[in-house]
Amino acid sequence: MKRVLLVDWAKCTGCETCVDMCSGRKTGAYSEKASMIRVQKDEIGAIFLPLICEQCREHPCVDICPVDAIQYDEGLCIFNVDEDTCTGCGACEEVCPYHGIFVSDGLALKCDLCHGEPACVSVCYPKALQYVDVTDEAIMADLEHKIDKLKKIRSDLHE
Numbered sequence: 001m002k003r004v005l006l007v008d009w010a011k012c013t014g015c016e017t018c019v020d021m022c023s024g025r026k027t028g029a030y031s032e033k034a035s036m037i038r039v040q041k042d043e044i045g046a047i048f049l050p051l052i053c054e055q056c057r058e059h060p061c062v063d064i065c066p067v068d069a070i071q072y073d074e075g076l077c078i079f080n081v082d083e084d085t086c087t088g089c090g091a092c093e094e095v096c097p098y099h100g101i102f103v104s105d106g107l108a109l110k111c112d113l114c115h116g117e118p119a120c121v122s123v124c125y126p127k128a129l130q131y132v133d134v135t136d137e138a139i140m141a142d143l144e145h146k147i148d149k150l151k152k153i154r155s156d157l158h159e
Contacts, residue, residue, distance in 0.1 A: 001132045002077045005111065005118055006143065007050050009150060014041050016150075018120035018129060025119045035095035036111045037120055040099070040154075043128035049154065050128060053100035054147060055079070061092035061101050061110070069108065078117060080090040081108045087128050097151070 016039050023034040033040060040049040055078050062070045062079055065117075070083035070092065072078075081101075088106035101110040111118070113131070121131045 003113075003116075003131055004055065004130055004134055004143065005052065005113060005121070006130045006146075007052060007072075007150075007155070008128050008130070009047075009049050011126045012039065012048040012050055013126050013128075014039055016123075017123045017125070018050060020081060021119045021123045025120075027116065034109075036102070037111045038102065040047070047153065049150065051099045053096075054098045056098065056147075058097075058134065060095040061108075064091045064095050066091065070110075073112075076113055079110070080112050081110055083107060085143075093157070095156075098147075099154070 015041075017039050018030050019035045019039060019157065020030045022037050023029060023031045026036070027034045028159070036052070038051045039042045040051055041047075059070075059079060067085050067087055068077050069082045069087070071082055073080045086108050088103050088108065090103045092101050092108050092110075101108055118129070118131050121129045124130075
C-alpha cells in the first residue's frame with residue numbers, strides 16, 4: 001500500500017525539531033544545511049511552513065536533471081536522489097514548485113522518507129507531519145486541496 005508524508009501547516013509551531021531529527025539521523029549533526037526538510041517562517045504572522053518534497057505528479061525535478069540523478073524507488077513509491085550521480089547543479093531546486101529539494105555541499109537533498117520510517121514524524125509533537133496510508137481517492141483529493149492552499153500561502157508570502 002502506498003504511504004505519503006502529509007504536512008499540515010496549520011499545526012506547525014516552527015520548532016524545527018523535524019529539521020534537527022532529519023539532519024541528525026542522516027549525518028549525526030544537527031544542521032538545517034544537512035536536513036531534507038526546512039521550515040519557512042513568518043514569525044510576525046505566526047505562519048510556519050514545513051518545506052519537504054511533496055512527491056508531486058509533475059516531477060519537474062526529475063525532468064530537468066541533466067544526469068538523471070533522481071530515480072523512482074518502486075518500494076517507497078517516491079523519487080530519490082542518487083548521490084553518486086548528482087552533480088549538485090541546482091536545476092532541480094530552481095524548478096521545484098514546493099521548495100522541497102535543496103542543494104547543499106554539492107548534492108541535491110530531498111526527503112527519502114527515511115526508507116519507510118520518517119523520523120521527523122516521530123518527533124513532531126503537534127502532529128503537523130504524518131505518514132499515512134493512501135487508501136482511497138478522498139485522501140488524495142484532500143491532499144491536493146491542501147497543496148493548493150499551501151501554494152497560495154507561499155505565493156502570498158513572497159508578494
